[in-house]
Amino acid sequence: MNEQIPVKNVTPVKVHKPKGGGQGKRHDSRSRIYVRAVKGPLESFRRFFGLIFLGLFAIIPWLQFNGQQAVLLDIGQQRFTIFSLTLWPQDLTLLAYIFIVSAFALFFVTTFAGRVWCGFMCPQTTWVYIYTWFEEKCEGPRNKRIKLDERPMDADKFMRKTAKHTAWVGVALLTALTFVGYFTPIGALFVDFFTFNVSFWAGFFVIFFAVCTYGNAGYMREIMCTHICPYARFQSAMFDKDTFTVSYNANRGEKRGPRPRKLSHEEVKEKGLGDCIDCNLCVQVCPTGIDIRNGLQYECINCGACVDACNGVMDKMNYPKGLISFTSEEELAGGKTHIIRPKLIGYFVVLVIMIGLLFANIYTRSPTEVDIIRDRNSLYRETNEGLIENVYTIKVLNKTQKRQTYTIEIKGLPDYEYIGKQEFVVEGGAVYSTPISVATDAYNLEDTVTDIFISVTTTVDGDIVTIDEPTKFLYR
Known part of the structure; x- marks a missing residue:
């Protein structure tokens, strides 16, 4: 109980706050950045x-x-x-696959290269x-x-x-x-x-x-990125020590401070100064107004503007480039970035699977949609000839962009009589609805409910397409 919790001295980081703007405009970021x-x-x-x-x-x-x-x-x-x-609305699964593919593509890119979607796309x-x-x-x-x-x-x-x-x-x-x-x-x-x-x-x-x-x-502007966009909030869950992000090399840059250009790089090191001359250009070019020297921040959109600004200053000072660069936490700590790693492989495998399912869904998608609606007024009726008749409404959706000719055939019912249009034309992207009647002798029916198929056939780009839609033929 008498043991003390060890205390570690931490040097406070000076957080940059954009200058400008008058009093009374505390939340008006556009007057400051x-x-x-x-x-x-x-x-x-x-x-x-x-x-x-x-x-x-x-x-x-x-x-x-x-x-x-x-x-x-x-x-x-x-x-x-x-x-x-x-x-069509019946193809909602395709839209779901597209969203899933987009999500995992974003996860994969974010794990590999940070928030580059925000900065570049x-x-x-x-x-x-x-x-x-x-x-x-x-x-x-x-x-x-x-x-x-x-x-x-x-x-x-x-x-x-x-x-x-x-x-x-x-x-x-x-x-x-x-x-x-x-x-x-x-x-x-x-x-x-x-x-x-x-x-x-x-x-x-x-x-x-x-x-x-x-x-x-x-x-x-930056308010959308820092306060409204949810991506800024959950992006860190996909980061790891090997994720490439815009980062400042503090080991090389500190102690920062101004110095004359005539001093050589070696003379600067002898005076105990780092490569950062504290020009604040990296802050001035940042679209979200942050100081990248304070470390990784959720407001950073990985646009690389501070990288270009800092490299320009390093050129003028005859210093090596890369004080601010796209690098990983592992590399900044002196290690080597592991590009191939389990998390990245996992996202890539799921992404490939989802893309495969998307294209498989598109490839196996039927160009025709058929819907059968039974007559709600009566289950069946007996004709003057003593035949048992069922009435249906056939709805055919032509999913292609060309005019198609369709034919209707009844399967699973022997010796039937067909009343209605058996061949019709549907324009591209249109829905055609037609009533039909199917009648047969009661002696042909073994049960009160007979499973039958209403078959709709067309030819699309030289291939015969047949849709067998199940329904019931009722008696008694």
């Missing part, structure tokens, strides 16, 4: 990568396939068209950088933007702010129109919107998503 522009290989790669996905986002809804919009997620018609593939990050680019063009670089916000309104400030917000609204409107164009024919949407003939719901969602884009990318 002014992101500085940075150049470097990672920034160039991120911009190139972002432009590719931005271009795909803008071009895909304009593509045509078989005379219609190639990608159209028509919620009103409950039909998703993706080139030659048409998905997330739409929020891409649009924030687009808005920041317009902000720099209209208001100038970081220091000029700070001074512009501090000074009272004048003609020059008014013109710069107006130009910036006009560009922001234009980008938001184009983004919203393109996004809504995935759910309604995009050509007609653009014409109807700018001629004020758009439907209420289409117009409502264009305005809604435009406001969301303008608010998120223009004002909320």
